Amino acid sequence: MKPVVELVSTGSELLNGRSLNRHAQMLGARLDRMGFALARDTTVPDNLEAIQEALRAALGRVDVVIVSGGLGPTSDDITPEAAAGFFGRAVVTDPASLAALRKRYDRLGRPVTPAAERQARIVDSAAALSNPVGVAPGERLEVGGKTVFILPGPPAEFVAVLERHVLPWLDAAATDRPRSDRQSLMVCGLGESDIVALFDKAGFPPPELEVAYCAGPGRIEVRFGAGARGGDPESAAREAGRLLGGHVYSVEREEMEEVIGKLLIRGKTTLSTAESCTGGLLGGRITSVSGSSVYYRGGLIAYANDIKATRLGIPLEILERDGAVSSAVAGRMASAVRERFGSDFGLGITGIAGPDGGTPEKPAGLVFIALAGEKFVRMRKYRFGGDRDRVREWSVRMALDLLRRHLQGVTEPDAFGTDGP
């Protein structure tokens, strides 16, 4: 079996805006780590013919197809019927899955309705794959040298059945040696074309290497892989690291909040946050790391202006003179929360997330970020583009990066902001 897989995501909710399709990313990330490739995701509605057509096309291209969704209790869950029809088999109830379902419902004190029992059905002669976090089992079908996995749609269940049953099977079945010689750099504080310009100036990278870029708000991954004619991704990544300097925040594909966490733990230092326009998202991001209670003490969400005065002690004359969205207030927020929460560092964010609330002098997207330490306060001013979500996401990223640069002793600033008021 070649280490290539296709995904068929089923669900009308993935195509009418109700839900975000997370399956391709969750599957792709895991296959990538194993050296496998996810060659395609085809997302189709809860429609028998569309599911069968996508399955037929995928099986024409690859040996292993994973189908997600449509195993639930409701009438629009029809993936077992679609697969059974495609392979000319019947749909049956899996006794072990039904017993597990009854046990689980009993434990939760919930009635086992006929709708609930529908979740124990599989295609005849398929192998049921137990679902450790839900009731609908996955299943594996072998037909004519090809393999089809059907997995439940809820993301936690999809991942649980994938990790318990599918990935080990793939690992054992792969005959070709999967590719694995790739190297990534995570960059914050430069744009894509800044990176390309720095590379071009240095005549980098050598043509035999494959380079891929993946950019998000305040975050670019540059990834090197050996091309058809060879090339050394590891030495390329080292050279790229030299060219990009302090803008590189990880060479191990970590998220910025993980990098920050490790640096704070290493220095035995602690952090607190004071947020206005981000409303708690910075704290939420920091605490997405399990174990962050070691270095994160907490924070204040000073959304109303008088809260900035009463709960952070920022003098009213400063709020009136400079305005709540100002470099001075960001600096005061950072140093006040640092002091009041007894942490080594304080981060402050104040800005106008938009779309409302802007003025010609202080337009939507204007954000001030400050870092306070024992003997310093560093302030940065940004003008972010895009909608409310994007402005808030950039604000969180650049606040974390401001701390990261300080902790790593990086002296060059990011390319997006300016210092001072």
Place this chain on the structure above:
Amino acid sequence: MKPVVELVSTGSELLNGRSLNRHAQMLGARLDRMGFALARDTTVPDNLEAIQEALRAALGRVDVVIVSGGLGPTSDDITPEAAAGFFGRAVVTDPASLAALRKRYDRLGRPVTPAAERQARIVDSAAALSNPVGVAPGERLEVGGKTVFILPGPPAEFVAVLERHVLPWLDAAATDRPRSDRQSLMVCGLGESDIVALFDKAGFPPPELEVAYCAGPGRIEVRFGAGARGGDPESAAREAGRLLGGHVYSVEREEMEEVIGKLLIRGKTTLSTAESCTGGLLGGRITSVSGSSVYYRGGLIAYANDIKATRLGIPLEILERDGAVSSAVAGRMASAVRERFGSDFGLGITGIAGPDGGTPEKPAGLVFIALAGEKFVRMRKYRFGGDRDRVREWSVRMALDLLRRHLQGVTEPDAFGTDGP
């Protein structure tokens, strides 16, 4: 032209776990509001043949295909080349887009490198579609009665070009009358099979109606549409509303945080939050609504235990006796933040998000949520399943729903939690 569109999402980063494909949701939601259908999303890597093959297959099924991504400055951005090759045309530089690009880079004080200039290229004889929030233009190609749109990949740019150019074009081009008779209910506090059981008991819904369910953490959308044999979605939604009672939080597809905002504004009341395991996500969710400063005063992220004592005044003996993760502490957090932030209501969340930090008595997923008003404190206890992200997302949802039930005078509790300690 039939009101049916297909999407081809290009980008290796969408298949190797680096990025989440948001295009299908962003496009699908907008088409759905217009009465159009997104029939399929095909996600392919940055590979000439794969893009062309997906384009060929999509054009065999529908009249309008939207292609996203691959218009950027880097060497792996090859969508114009793929489309040009497919249609037997050349790639050219669009003078107007190049001029706009130069102006934008000048304004930002950034150099116009050859890599940057690549972003002004389009397929020969295509109509360039100006990009109001980025530099790479979109383009529209007409070939043999079919239309292909190519849009930039960054989500904000994708949406901006979509809304400015593509949706108005679709609106003008549609000849069939788009379907529009659908009705949704948003439900929080019941599981999918609870809803189906309530419906079954009442012999609901009538068979001529189409029903679709879309479930996420703490949130289910039930949607009624007229089937092939007719049916009245509006009266079905009214009947479903009677059956589901206070578990319905919106009949207009609003998010819970929008519903809360409107209720608080209507009552001229205000809210503040005290969070432990959610680390600021509750405040972040509330402030995702533009204009939330009218009713949201701010909050405290009491992540470290001593912060709960010093910044919220929770007596140490309670923290020691009941533990920081307890009904008593959640209640104290809610009432203390309400009082200290001068708001009408306070919400408190304390729990163990996991995967670490659990004990046999207090396992990961155990969360206490409290709502405090002037004369009452209401406490709920939950045991959420799934990973850290899922536990935190459920916590945020159920906290908002606790407030929603109070504001709407709903007396029935949700089906997931229990009252008291």
